[in-house]
Amino acid sequence: MNIRKIATIKSSKPVAWADIILAAVMTALIIMLLLYSCSTQKAGTSVEIYINNSLYGSYDLMTDQRITVSVGKPEDGLNVIVVISGGYVEVEESNTPKRICEFGKINKSPQQLICLPHNLVVMVVSEAPPSLNPDDIVVG
Amino acid sequence: MKKLISIALILIVLLGSAMGLTACKPKAGLRQYAPPATAVFGEMRTISAKVYMIGRDDDKLKTAYNEMISELKAIDAEVSTVKESSFIYQFNHASGKETDESYTKFYIDEYRHVLPLITRAYEFYEESSWLFNPAIYPLMELWNLDADSLYNIDLGRLSEADAVKEAHDAISDGTLQETLALTKFDEVITLTEDNGRHYLTKLNPDAMLDFGGQAKGYGANLAMAIADKYDILIANIDIGGNIATFTNTELLTDKERAEWSGFNISVSKPCPKIANPSQSTETVVTFNVQSSSAVTSGDYQRRFTLDEIFYAHILDPLTGYPLNLIVTPPQEDGGIYTYSNDPQGLTSVTIVDPDSELADVYAKIVILLGMDKGIEFLESTGKSGILLSHDMRYAAVGEFDVQPRDNSLIKHYTAVKGYAFAATES
Numbered sequence: 001m002n003i004r005k006i007a008t009i010k011s012s013k014p015v016a017w018a019d020i021i022l023a024a025v026m027t028a029l030i031i032m033l034l035l036y037s038c039s040t041q042k043a044g045t046s047v048e049i050y051i052n053n054s055l056y057g058s059y060d061l062m063t064d065q066r067i068t069v070s071v072g073k074p075e076d077g078l079n080v081i082v083v084i085s086g087g088y089v090e091v092e093e094s095n096t097p098k099r100i101c102e103f104g105k106i107n108k109s110p111q112q113l114i115c116l117p118h119n120l121v122v123m124v125v126s127e128a129p130p131s132l133n134p135d136d137i138v139v140g
Numbered sequence: 141m142k143k144l145i146s147i148a149l150i151l152i153v154l155l156g157s158a159m160g161l162t163a164c165k166p167k168a169g170l171r172q173y174a175p176p177a178t179a180v181f182g183e184m185r186t187i188s189a190k191v192y193m194i195g196r197d198d199d200k201l202k203t204a205y206n207e208m209i210s211e212l213k214a215i216d217a218e219v220s221t222v223k224e225s226s227f228i229y230q231f232n233h234a235s236g237k238e239t240d241e242s243y244t245k246f247y248i249d250e251y252r253h254v255l256p257l258i259t260r261a262y263e264f265y266e267e268s269s270w271l272f273n274p275a276i277y278p279l280m281e282l283w284n285l286d287a288d289s290l291y292n293i294d295l296g297r298l299s300e301a302d303a304v305k306e307a308h309d310a311i312s313d314g315t316l317q318e319t320l321a322l323t324k325f326d327e328v329i330t331l332t333e334d335n336g337r338h339y340l341t342k343l344n345p346d347a348m349l350d351f352g353g354q355a356k357g358y359g360a361n362l363a364m365a366i367a368d369k370y371d372i373l374i375a376n377i378d379i380g381g382n383i384a385t386f387t388n389t390e391l392l393t394d395k396e397r398a399e400w401s402g403f404n405i406s407v408s409k410p411c412p413k414i415a416n417p418s419q420s421t422e423t424v425v426t427f428n429v430q431s432s433s434a435v436t437s438g439d440y441q442r443r444f445t446l447d448e449i450f451y452a453h454i455l456d457p458l459t460g461y462p463l464n465l466i467v468t469p470p471q472e473d474g475g476i477y478t479y480s481n482d483p484q485g486l487t488s489v490t491i492v493d494p495d496s497e498l499a500d501v502y503a504k505i506v507i508l509l510g511m512d513k514g515i516e517f518l519e520s521t522g523k524s525g526i527l528l529s530h531d532m533r534y535a536a537v538g539e540f541d542v543q544p545r546d547n548s549l550i551k552h553y554t555a556v557k558g559y560a561f562a563a564t565e566s
Contacts, residue, residue: 046175060175062202132170132399134192137376138423139383140408140436140488 044107044124047089049082051120061087061107061124071120080115082122089122091115170194170373170396173201180212180379181355183222185291187380189359193367194374204370208363208377215359218251219351221277222287227251228349232277235345245341255338257351257358258331260497264354265325267521268505273457275325277348282319283307283462285453290442300444304451311467311477320460322346357500360384360433364496376403384496387430402430407526410440410488424488425526425550425561427540433496437503438488439463449479456508463508464530481530486510488528492540498523511535515559528553535559 049056049069056069064085072078080094080101088105091113101115106124113122173193179186189212195201220226227248234244248254264272280286284293284303292298310316322328328347332339351358356379364386367375373392376385385403392400406423439452443462452463461467464485468478489507491499502523506514511529515537518525524538534553540561550561 045173062175132194132374132396133401134194134374134376134403136404136406136426137378137383137385137434138406138408139381139434139490140410140438 044111044126046125047082047084048123048125049120050123056120059084061089066092069120071115080120089113089124091122169196171196171198171201173198173205175205178209180209180359181216181220182287183220185287185294187356189363189380190378191363192376193372195370195372197371200370201372204366204372204375207366207370211362211366212359212379215253215355215362218253219257219355221348221350221352227254228351231340231342232348234342244345245339248338248340253358254340257354258340258349260358261351261354262326262331264501264505268501268517270325270457271505271508272353272501273323273325274349274351274353275329275347276323276455276457277350278319278322278346279316279455279457279460280350282310282316282460283451283455284444285455301446304444304446307451308477308479316460322348323457323460353504354497354501356380356382357384357433357435357495357497360496360500364431374400382433382435382496382500384433385429385431389430402428404428405434405492407434407436407488407490407528410438410528424528424534424553425536427492427526429492432492432494433499434490434492435496435499435503436488436490437507439485439507440487447479449481454504454507484511484529484531486514486527487530488526489514490526492524492526492538511556515556527556536561 044061046061047059049059049067051069051071057067059065059067061084065083067082067084069080069082070078071080078095081092083090083092088107090105091101091103094101094115101113104113106113106122108124108126111124114120115122171194173191173195175191178189180189181187189209191205191208193201193204195204216226217223218226219228221228221232223229227246231244231246234246248258258274261272261274265274277286281289284290284298284306289298289303293300293303307316310319322344328342328344329349330341330343332341360377360379360382361384363377363379364375364384367386368388371388371391372386373388373396374386376383383405385405387400387402389397389400404426405428406426409422409424411422437454439450439454439462442453444451449465451465454463455461456463459467464482464487466480466482468480470476486507486509489503491502491506493499493502502518502521502525506517506525506527509517511527511533514525514527515535518537522538524540525536526540527535527537532553533556534550535556536559555561
């Protein structure tokens with residue numbers, strides 16, 4: 001190795017201030033992104049299906065099931081199949097004339113899948129955080 | 141310089157990955173599991189179980205829930221009166237004569253739930269002087285209170301008026317008295333043991349069993365035992381109105397123990413909910429429990445009405461008549477039976493006891509006994525209950541941690557002397 005080059009390396013500072021600032025900024029950025037992600041997306045506990053903003057049904061995200069959602073006029077026999085499996089929900093198939101659905105699996109609140117043209121929304125919801133003061137129970 | 145930046149970036153990526161793996165994981169704190177209600181009993185008219193649990197482990201919560209629901213469905217599979225594959229259905233519909241003494245003899249050890257249920261049923265039958273009777277199913281059919289008839293009423297195939305009129309006819313022509321003879325539990329059905337094997341025998345081909353009066357409580361007991369098995373901290377189950385709660389205080393931290401206030405259970409105002417849905421959430425009194433069960437029997441729900449007389453779904457096994465129905469025979473030749481309701485009868489009885497099966501059964505016994513004898517029964521057995529009568533009297537028997545609410549309606553009731561809630565006596 002060139003002696004001058006070795007001398008240059010030896011004389012340079014091990015860590016420049018610019019490096020430290022860059023590392024600190026990037027670390028802070030990653031932490032903020034992670035915290036944001038965790039605070040806004042809670043693990044879902046159930047799935048709510050809405051048609052035209054009306055609740056069609058609520059389903060346990062932990063129970064594997066296939067839900068046939070009737071859309072449009074009953075005589076048209078149009079269905080959207082929503083599948084809950086392994087803690088994820090997805091729109092598996094649709095026989096609606098315009099198959100405009102968001103496909104893919106979701107499992108965190110408030111992620112949604114939307115199917116048009118019937119404005120069908122599949123939404124993952126999360127229960128309120130556990131409380132040691134549960135709601136009152138009414139008997140009788 | 142470039143090398144250092146590269147090293148820093150690698151470190152940041154590694155750090156970020158490590159955080160990513162851990163930051164979104166469930167915290168080691170409390171986890172709640174409260175899935176939607178699930179049908180567990182019945183076929184045409186179902187009874188649902190609603191479970192609420194708090195624990196620390198999602199897997200244990202889910203496993204406990206699945207086991208609870210599976211166990212409740214297993215009970216139904218054995219004791220359903222309408223499912224043809226169930227033991228009880230086969231028992232009730234068997235009529236082949238096998239020996240001179242018995243008509244049908246069933247080996248029951250292959251069923252997990254029948255022996256514990258029938259064993260306790262005999263105990264309750266004796267203890268209550270025959271007021272608890274799982275052999276009254278023929279009477280239920282006569283009053284159209286069996287599952288098939290109720291389903292037909294739901295669908296409008298049978299009107300409530302016709303259902304009651306059929307029973308009136310059975311009273312007039314003596315059929316009800318004949319049917320009563322079929323319901324003497326220990327005379328028509330026997331439990332025997334032979335070399336450690338248990339048998340249930342019908343001594344009358346028309347004898348029938350129905351564990352509807354105790355199966356929900358029995359199931360609630362099993363569910364809470366499952367909660368304990370899986371280290372669930374706090375749980376409650378509501379099986380068609382039968383409430384059981386569970387608290388594992390040993391597993392709570394000191395802080396959690398201080399924060400945990402137990403379950404507040406309110407007794408609803410006894411009024412026909414279908415007729416007056418706005419009053420359905422009004423409560424009479426509230427009490428607090430940690431690990432216990434609360435079961436209410438009442439004459440205000442699931443009842444038929446004809447000519448302003450109501451016919452409760454609870455039958456008195458001694459008379460064959462619905463609870464709080466007074467039947468007056470004809471006073472002269474050619475006269476007719478007349479019907480009225482007991483204005484002083486009990487309308488709601490809530491039993492609070494750690495044993496949900498006992499609470500289930502005792503609620504029915506006490507409501508049939510009436511106010512004075514009901515209090516006497518609870519005192520003699522050392523059990524707790526809240527009794528409400530049609531003439532607006534109440535009695536709180538046993539120890540209660542009462543927490544009166546602003547909306548409490550108990551102020552409209554007069555306490556039976558010596559049985560007021562401590563909080564209302566001051």
